[in-house]
Amino acid sequence: MHDTPAKKPFNLSVRAVSNGCVRLEKPLELAKALFGSGSPYDLIATRMSSADSQPLDLAVEPHVPVLLTYITCFYNEKDQMIIRPDVYKRDAVLYERMKKKLSD
DSSP states (O other): BOOOOOGGGSSSSSOOOOOSSSSSSSSSHHHHHOOOSSSSHHHHHHHHSTTTTTOOOOOOOSOOOOOOOSSSOOOOOOHHEEOOTTTTTHHHHHHHHHHHHOOO
């Protein structure tokens, strides 16, 4: 997960413009939630505001699990099935694995 100088995709309805990285729309809000106020957050905020900012790896202690879920089909609050395009082409793989498992 990282910040990005390319902010335009956050305004698109389909934002699949990455090669797999998760681009953060509000990275400082995440940093504050993970590190709270204090020196790690201050370091992040300072480095992000620098014109020649370089990537920075910081460990969160205790570790915070991050779960990413890719869903192309779901039910909304009106109990309607919503199907979205499978931009990462994962549904076919899942479907084949499900068929194999059901036939075992």
